[in-house]
Amino acid sequence: MGKGLPKRSENYSEWYNEIVKRAGLAENSPVRGCMVIKPYGFAIWEKMQRALDDMFKATGHENAYFPLFVPRSFLEKEEEHAEGFAKECAVVTHYRLKADPDGKGLMVDPNAKLEEELIIRPTSETVIWNAYKNWIQSWRDLPILINQWANVVRWEMRTRLFLRTAEFLWQEGHTAHATEPEAIEETEKILGLYADFAENWMAMPVIQGLKTPSERFAGAVETYCIEALMQDGRALQAGTSHFLGQNFAKVFDVKFVNKENQLEYAWATSWGVSTRLMGALIMAHSDDNGLVLPPKLAPIQVVIVPIYKSEEDLAKISETVEGIVADLRNAGISVKYDDSDNQRSGWKFAEYELKGVPIRLGIGMRDVENGTIEVARRDTLTKTSVPIEGVIETVNVMLEQIQQAIYQKALRFREENTFSVDNWDDFTRQIEKGGFVMAHWDGTADTEEKIKNETKATIRCIPLVSADEAGKCVFSGKDSARRVVFARAY
RNA sequence: CGGGGCGUAGCACAGCCUGGUAGUGCGCACGGUUUGGGACCGUGAGGCCGCAAGUUCGAAUCUUGCCGCCCCGACCA
Numbered sequence: 001m002g003k004g005l006p007k008r009s010e011n012y013s014e015w016y017n018e019i020v021k022r023a024g025l026a027e028n029s030p031v032r033g034c035m036v037i038k039p040y041g042f043a044i045w046e047k048m049q050r051a052l053d054d055m056f057k058a059t060g061h062e063n064a065y066f067p068l069f070v071p072r073s074f075l076e077k078e079e080e081h082a083e084g085f086a087k088e089c090a091v092v093t094h095y096r097l098k099a100d101p102d103g104k105g106l107m108v109d110p111n112a113k114l115e116e117e118l119i120i121r122p123t124s125e126t127v128i129w130n131a132y133k134n135w136i137q138s139w140r141d142l143p144i145l146i147n148q149w150a151n152v153v154r155w156e157m158r159t160r161l162f163l164r165t166a167e168f169l170w171q172e173g174h175t176a177h178a179t180e181p182e183a184i185e186e187t188e189k190i191l192g193l194y195a196d197f198a199e200n201w202m203a204m205p206v207i208q209g210l211k212t213p214s215e216r217f218a219g220a221v222e223t224y225c226i227e228a229l230m231q232d233g234r235a236l237q238a239g240t241s242h243f244l245g246q247n248f249a250k251v252f253d254v255k256f257v258n259k260e261n262q263l264e265y266a267w268a269t270s271w272g273v274s275t276r277l278m279g280a281l282i283m284a285h286s287d288d289n290g291l292v293l294p295p296k297l298a299p300i301q302v303v304i305v306p307i308y309k310s311e312e313d314l315a316k317i318s319e320t321v322e323g324i325v326a327d328l329r330n331a332g333i334s335v336k337y338d339d340s341d342n343q344r345s346g347w348k349f350a351e352y353e354l355k356g357v358p359i360r361l362g363i364g365m366r367d368v369e370n371g372t373i374e375v376a377r378r379d380t381l382t383k384t385s386v387p388i389e390g391v392i393e394t395v396n397v398m399l400e401q402i403q404q405a406i407y408q409k410a411l412r413f414r415e416e417n418t419f420s421v422d423n424w425d426d427f428t429r430q431i432e433k434g435g436f437v438m439a440h441w442d443g444t445a446d447t448e449e450k451i452k453n454e455t456k457a458t459i460r461c462i463p464l465v466s467a468d469e470a471g472k473c474v475f476s477g478k479d480s481a482r483r484v485v486f487a488r489a490y
Numbered sequence: 491c492g493g494g495g496c497g498u499a500g501c502a503c504a505g506c507c508u509g510g511u512a513g514u515g516c517g518c519a520c521g522g523u524u525u526g527g528g529a530c531c532g533u534g535a536g537g538c539c540g541c542a543a544g545u546u547c548g549a550a551u552c553u554u555g556c557c558g559c560c561c562c563g564a565c566c567a
Contacts, residue, residue, distance in 0.1 A: 028559080158562090309525055344529065490566095490567085
């Protein structure tokens, strides 16, 4: 393993890839576009899962599990949905292999061809709504508030670790409601929940908004999203919440009897966040020394590194550390004492910085004698010496400070990289430089398309919270009622 | 699917032009000296040189075909 990482300023995507690999988060698998999520990376994902799952449960949702395979006939039913996903589906056509008579190895057994192909789910609306058909008869059966944690496959042409992989892990919520307002309320509630998670757990500020019709989820009536700004000035869609109207209820014939004894189609929502959030987390905070993790999602919040010359010294240091470890654990802080003897302290310092451990405690004989300990902050790379006596409190306070500080830093970055522009020259120039570009848009798909073709910028969202402000479309000069967020996106 | 790059030890690479049977660094094992920001010395283990065919006395090296991966675009969460 070499020493330094590539610099963000020199080669951002190489920096990103190297951080993912060298911090032990994930690696490429033998299958194109798929990744192995390694223990340290998966530990972060598990923390995200836990927090999100608690939030789902707290808002009345239950977990369930639906099959990996989608019959082709299901996927066909909703026309827009089918069209949106058709190009990126992995398809199972056979159920058996046999020994290859012409040589060694195995071949697909032509006699084992499936009657109907099975699609490996790119998303589960169809399978789930097919099930809901049998679950819903009366308004009393509603709402159904279900989430599932699963893997899905989308055969993307170009993949990047975490940000876009052919197979990814996610959660997908699928709810059914008796009324349109209730379904819309659910869609918005989940969007708020995602924003809450992004900001308070990931320390990543997001803009909540609506997608334009052309950026909508295939089959949705309305798509809400949270959009984050990465350090290279590109936007990342971090989560989506869809109001599906009655589209899926109609094609899967999911009807219920309302209080007035009339048959009605159920109203649907679906929403999801994926392991892409790992990519967002990495790009939101990390620096040229490696990962910077928010304390709330860090698998190891505090690492303790002993600095010693002899075995006897280590024994004495360990004695002191033992108490600190116990106290930290009692305070609910995850801590690792790294007394391994195969690396020296300097190596460990660099290693844990690479892994983004929020706080490092360094302790040597000098400290043991003086009753002090060195506290190093990952986000600021600052070090101070404090009395061992109050170290638990110091750590506790500092973890909270780091959580806040990296959020504030990311927020400041976003603010400094959000620009209002009012003419085409400024628009193209700013898109080229990066950042969120707030500009007027005439509301037509045609203009949106032309802007995309000329600048590669897309409308990330129409912000939910924004002042009405009359203006002229930056491209067509036509009237516009409010600014929308443009950016180049991942 | 277009454009570029690359497949040689666990990792990063050199060797290929000009064919002679594989090397450097990191890592790993053991021993020793070290230890407050990525230590050093010694010894050692580790290879079907992506796969297949061809040329040749002889192929990592030349030829042909295949396979795979990475990066940049188009597409997408």
